[in-house]
Amino acid sequence: MKLSVLVFINALAVAIALSVVNFYFQHKWYDVMVTLTIGFVTSYVVFYYLIEKYVYSKVKLIYKLIHNLKLGRDLRDALGESTSTDPIGDVEQEVKEWAREKKSEIEQLRSQEKFRREFLSNISHEFKTPLFAIQGYIEAIVEDEFYDTEMAMQFLKKAEKNVDRLSYLIKDLDEISKLESGEIPINYTRFKINDLIKEVFEQLELKAKQHEIKLIFKQKYDDAILVSADRDKICQVMINLIDNSFKYGKPGGSTSVSLFELHDQVLVEITDEGIGINEKHLPRLFERFFRIDSHRSREIGGSGLGLAIVKHIIEAHQQTINVRSTEGIGSTFGFTLQKVMQSPLKQVIPTLKS
Structure with a gap:
């Protein structure tokens, strides 16, 4: 709603209220018309000044800041003159858009956080499984002091397989990391x-x-x-x-x-x-x-x-x-x-x- 329309409605409402009160006490239509005219003019001037100075100018500034900062402009540029004829409506629209964007960002962050937790849990499990197996085989060989060489050889072969699995994990993780970061070029x-x-x-x-x-x-x-x-x-x-x-x-x-x-x-x-x-x-x-x-x-x-x-x-x-x-x-x-x-x-x- 434009400033002039807003001030007009408020001034008219005050003037009518004063006129009704005057008519209640005086019962003279002439006094009512004078009160209506003077009340409307005075209220219009006062309201226009107050709203322009303390409300509308602040809203215009907020709108300019929101609009220009969303476009990535410098804060100083945001203080320039706005060409908008309805900054209050524009502010409402900008705030709604901002709220939608933030909601989407929050949902995306939650999804990423869930993925991160699952990924850390999975990678921890993937590494612990072969590591614990290797540790168990080596401890068994050490405790046996190589007395049973056939068993020791079997355990060493099993430990070797788990070492290979760890190597595959590290190699594949490194490859994914490089693919994501673009370190591995695509040679067409x-x-x-x-x-x-x-x-x-x-x-x-x-x-x-x-x-x-x-x-x-x-x-x-x-x-x-x-x-x-x-x-x-x-x-x-x-x-x-x-x-x-x-x-x-x-x-x-x-x-x-x-x-x-x-x-x-x-x-x-x-x-x-x-x-x-x-x-x-x-x-x-x-x-x-x-x-x-x-x-x-x-x-x-x-x-x-x-x-x-x-x-x-x-x-x-x-x-x-x-x-x-x-x-x-x-x-x-x-x-x-x-x-x-x-x-x-x-x-x-x-x-x-x-």
């Missing part, structure tokens, strides 16, 4: 995604046989699809996802890789025939150390950071990753890559050669 190159899949299959062929899982590529290796990405990091993504399918797959099952050409992207999907994942767990699947079945996951091994690393690598490429799954049937992890668009001339040349 053009390469054939079909060739990379073939190489990954060759690397994991022995491991697939050990798990009795068949690797299937649903396209042809000769139908090359060019993508632009960091070849080594995408190789790591595929190894992590396929290795994950071995851990939670079923003997005699299969893991298949499919490619889908979109407009300017390529969708890569890795599908397994494993135990599947309950739908309620899917939103948290890429969190660090998140395990659906903690006991089974730790028996299988791994740092619990594989999927988190995969997500960071894909997002560092400014691409997306998703998962869909059905319990008892299997899971499908899909991520996108930037496709290299070939010119029509380059597409025609191979056809002419053939």
